[in-house]
Amino acid sequence: SQQGEEDPQALSIQEGENATMNCSYKTSINNLQWYRQNSGRGLVHLILIRSNEREKHSGRLRVTLDTSKKSSSLLITASRAADTASYFCATRREYGNKLVFGAGTILRVKS
Amino acid sequence: DTEVTQTPKHLVMGMTNKKSLKCEQHMGHRAMYWYKQKAKKPPELMFVYSYEKLSINESVPSRFSPECPNSSLLNLHLHALQPEDSALYLCASSRGVGNEQFFGPGTRLTVL
Numbered sequence: 001s002q003q004g005e006e007d008p009q010a011l012s013i014q015e016g017e018n019a020t021m022n023c024s025y026k027t028s029i030n031n032l033q034w035y036r037q038n039s040g041r042g043l044v045h046l047i048l049i050r051s052n053e054r055e056k057h058s059g060r061l062r063v064t065l066d067t068s069k070k071s072s073s074l075l076i077t078a079s080r081a082a083d084t085a086s087y088f089c090a091t092r093r094e095y096g097n098k099l100v101f102g103a104g105t106i107l108r109v110k111s
Numbered sequence: 112d113t114e115v116t117q118t119p120k121h122l123v124m125g126m127t128n129k130k131s132l133k134c135e136q137h138m139g140h141r142a143m144y145w146y147k148q149k150a151k152k153p154p155e156l157m158f159v160y161s162y163e164k165l166s167i168n169e170s171v172p173s174r175f176s177p178e179c180p181n182s183s184l185l186n187l188h189l190h191a192l193q194p195e196d197s198a199l200y201l202c203a204s205s206r207g208v209g210n211e212q213f214f215g216p217g218t219r220l221t222v223l
Binding site (some may be wrong): 088 | 155201212
């Protein structure tokens with residue numbers, strides 16, 4: 001079953017611009033993770049944020065988590081053409097042992 | 112070695128065939144996963160192995176049979192598949208269940 005909903009479904013921006021993707025979920029979570037998938041390939045883990053954290057950074061990535069609103073956002077700054085991919089949020093429920101993936105956002109960065 | 116490998120990369124099989132997908136990791140991870148992904152959809156969990164024991168089966172049809180021969184290997188045995196089973200099959204591993212997962216490149220399966 002799908003836990004997360006992401007918006008927008010698709011995003012097209014120019015190289016150098018920032019990209020923001022949002023994820024909402026329904027139940028209490030242990031952690032929330034973001035993954036990237038290049039066309040038809042395996043997923044790459046980007047960042048994990050725990051339920052007691054509010055913000056995390058990794059390079060050009062910034063993730064926020066608002067557990068009161070059950071939502072998270074992923075910001076990619078100074079985007080590059082190589083950032084073109086699908087981005088998925090995935091949640092681990094508070095007492096669960098599996099990840100449930102959201103529908104994903106397709107990001108296209110134009111050079 | 113921080114890689115998860117999967118073989119084969121592509122597989123075409125008939126509905127009466129028996130085939131196997133293989134997955135290997137040498138990161139010492141104790142949790143391994145099979146996912147199925149259809150085009151333009153998120154991965155859907157099929158099976159979770161923890162310490163070589165099946166811990167989650169997401170009500171997957173019996174024509175899919177997982178096997179974990181040891182802590183580094185995970186197989187998915189396929190038998191009497193249907194055309195709707197055509198998809199990208201992804202293997203992943205993690206230090207423990209719920210931790211960040213490392214994914215293989217996937218096997219693109221086509222059932223004729």
